[in-house]
Amino acid sequence: MAKETSKQKLANLIQSYQQVVKCAQSLYDDTDFKDWAVNLSLKAQDDIKEVKKKLKDKFSIDYDTDTAKSKVIKEGSSVEVLVDHMDGMKGSTAIIKSYSLPANLSDITMKDGMKMNNHKWLTNDEVKLK
Numbered sequence: 001m002a003k004e005t006s007k008q009k010l011a012n013l014i015q016s017y018q019q020v021v022k023c024a025q026s027l028y029d030d031t032d033f034k035d036w037a038v039n040l041s042l043k044a045q046d047d048i049k050e051v052k053k054k055l056k057d058k059f060s061i062d063y064d065t066d067t068a069k070s071k072v073i074k075e076g077s078s079v080e081v082l083v084d085h086m087d088g089m090k091g092s093t094a095i096i097k098s099y100s101l102p103a104n105l106s107d108i109t110m111k112d113g114m115k116m117n118n119h120k121w122l123t124n125d126e127v128k129l130k
Contacts, residue, residue: 006040007059011072013051020044075099
């Protein structure tokens, strides 16, 4: 039986491959690297499909649906903050805006109601899904 923590690791792997695709595509305008970058991007896209299939087969999570946000930490997930980088931060709610391992860009609503947009950074270990 697959470990429960493995589902987040699979989601992290998908997000890492997505970053590889973006970085490789940024090299398309350099003729010295274009062919290599295209191949790298295509391989990463195939790897994303493979990992998404594994996540669906083992945990019944379709990564591309809105419901996945409540099962793994990804863009759009609502999380509870477990750390106090600032007074009142612990126990607050954050919405993951941008996911880039190892940390997330988040909009946080503090326990006292104060809002912080684009807070950098919270790691997966510093938050939990709500």
